[in-house]
Structures are given as structure tokens and as C-alpha cells.
Amino acid sequence: MRSNRMTIGFFASFNETAGGVFQYAVSMFRALSQRKEKFIAILAPHSPLSAYIPKHWDIIEYPQHLWTTNEHRQGKISGDGFDLTENGINRGAYNFFKKHNIDLLLFAAPELISFESGIPYIMPFHDLQHRIQPHFPEVSALGTWQWREYLFRNGAKYAHGILVDSETGKEDVLHYYGDKITADKLFILPLPPAYTTVSTKKFNRDNFLKKYTLPEKFFFYPAQFWMHKNHTRLFHALHIARFRHGIDMPIALVGSRTGGEAEARERIHYLAMYVAEQFAVQDLTRYLGYVPDEDMPHLYKESCGLIMPTMFGPTNTPVSEAWSLGCPVISSDIRGIREHIGDAGALVNPNSAENIAEVMIQLWTDDTVRQQLITKGKQRISEYNPSHFSVLLNNAIDSVLPTLKEKSDFFL
Secondary structure, eight states, X not given: OOOSSOEEEEEEOXXXXXXXXXXXXXHHHHHHTTXXXXXXXXXXXXXXXXXXXXXXXXXXXXOGGGSOOHHHHHHHHHHHTTSOOGGGOOHHHHHHHHHTTOOEEXXXXXOTHHHHHTOOEEEEOOOOHHHHOTXXXXXXXXXXXXXXXXXXXXXXXXXXXXXXXXXXXXXXXXXXXXXXXXXXXXXXXXXXXXXXXXXXXXXXXXXXXXXXXXXXXXXXXXXOSOGGGOHHHXXXXXXXXXXXXXXXXXXXXXXXXXXXXXXXXXXXXXXXXHHHHHTTOGGGEEEEESOOTTTHHHHHHHSSEEEEOOSOOSXXXXXXXXXXXXXXXXXXXXXXXXXXXXXXXXXXXXXXXXXXXXXXXHHHHOHHHHHHHHHHHHHHGGGGOHHHHHHHHHHHHHHHGGGHHHHTTTTO
């Protein structure tokens, strides 16, 4: 006989190579650790997330045979359009969650299992770039646009709550899926920094730089190798700085090329490195690969600044991490990011290598500008701290819990 206490399941199918999504999940664990409901973490086999789960939570492994395969996914989309039908229902998942008395599912990233299982859920929409910028292959090629549309359209329609990172994100959801979800089910939850402090262990800068073969002064760009991350234009900016202005600005790059969609990211990585070679700046690039959590804060703190000329918004976690760690920020002057950063960073046109180079050179050569940005960043981060994130996430859950019977088991 089950108790009257609510049971909340936290579902995650990814590992640490997922980058920002992995860190978002860890932030959610911390924010939820004091709640009174029973929590069950439902993870993929051998998930490294298990090391971050609050000690009083239960952990179970999601059965491999219940995962939605790519073939099954594409068959549902091409055969039935974009709306969930009887063919898309995952009854095995429903029975699995019911067996464990799950009343509500939480997600750190959009997952098909949310609406396909029939269990009430809260899920984040981190971006809708397949609608906003479909020319980028990572959100459109090889059936990706169709898969994303199926995911977000139904994710919005059947959700008890959708988490968005900004007012811009909320506007986007209502613009594209306002016929599927109402504004009262959208909760603004600004992305918290995953890294806010450096280790208390004794730090030796010389040894750290030697460990990663880094020079005394460098820029830092933590980003997976996708086209929208704009590495190639960044390398063009380094070329301009070197050959027009006589200034060499090394850059440390991190980002895993393994895990989900590794083959695509590997191709883009080699393309980016080829471009760096063509621009004769390959000696300025330091690709560090996957960097463990304990070293990431030091890369921010020891760098000249964060350079992030991404083409996607609305917001990006590395900006908040840089602010927390006293690292000045350069990022893209585009919708969403512009509102996120305000005057706490230097904004560049991500389509202009000349403008990127100009602003990087200013930060590289003018310590007064650098210190001003550090100060403004420290002031700005108060709006994006973990405590604020915790309050907003828990408020969203508290708003949803009384509504669970309204749409529970909506197709079964």
C-alpha cells in the first residue's frame, strides 16, 4: 500500500558529455534537495549523474528496451505528422512509471518520454532554434527539424509546466506554440552558473598552465563543436588580430567530441581546425577536450576573458559562470543574449570577424576595460545565483502539484 506522500521522478538520459544540460541537471538536484516529497532519479545505465543525486533519493535504472529508437522515432513522425497519436504512445514507459508510483516527472532537457508516457511532467525548453534559425544543420538536417518539431509541439501541448530561461524564451514558446500551451504554464527559470567558486585546494598556476599546455595569457571558449558556436569566425578574428594588428591572442577551447551525436561534432571539430590552419592561427588554439569539473573554474579565472560569439540564445550558462568567477565577458549582440548581458559584458556582431577581433583586442590590451567588465559582471550575477534558481524552480513545482489530476493519464 503506497503512502499519501507525492512521488516525483527525475528522468535523465544523458551523461557529462551533454555539457550545459548535465550541469543544469546538477543545479536542479541541488535546488530540490530540501523538498519533502519522495524523489526517484531515473537514469540511463552507468550514468555519472548518480554521483550528484541527493543522498535521500532513490535511484533506478530505466530499462533499455523502453528507450525510443531513432527508427521508431522517425517512423512515428513521418507516418503520423507532428501530433502525438496512438502510434506514439509508450505504454511500456507508462507501466514502468506507474509501477514506481510516479506522480510527476521532471526533466533537465526535452525528452520524448515526457508526453509519450502519459505521466504529468515539467520540462525545460532551452531553445527553439529549429524554428528561429533552421538554416543551421544541427537543428534541421537529416530529420532533426522534424524530430524537434514533434518533440516541442507535443511537449508544449501535454505539459503541466514548461521551464524557460528568460522572458525572451517565454515569448518564443508563445509565438510558435501558443496554440498548444498557455502563458500560465510557462515558468521563467534563469540558468544558474554551474561553477561559482574555485576549489579550496592549494592552487599552483604554473602547474595548471603546464598541465593544459596553456600560455600565460589566453581567452577561453567553453563550447561543443556545433556550427552555431561560430568557431570558424572566431578563428578568422584571431587571424585579423595577428596579421592586421600584430597581436597574438591564444584561446583555450573545451568541449567533448564523444557521447550523443559525437560523429557530427567530430566532423565540425575537424572542419574548425582546418579553418584555423587556413587562417594560420592553429598555433593559437589549444583544444583541451573534456575538462573535469574541478578544473573548469580555474580556466575562467586564469583567462583574459570569456569569448562566446555564439549564434544561439536566449541565454548561455558560461556567461553566468564567468560573472561568478570574476572573468570578463564578450558575447553576441543578438536577441536574448543582449537582454541577458545588459551592460555586464562586451557585445559583438557574431557575423563580423572584424568586430569580434576589435573587441577582443580591446579587452586584451586595456586592463581598465577588463576590470570594469569584471565589476559589472559581479553585480549582474546576483540575478542568476543558485539560491534564486532554487526558489523559482520550487515555486514552479508548487504551482503544478495541485493541478496534477487535471491532465493525468491524458491518453490512457
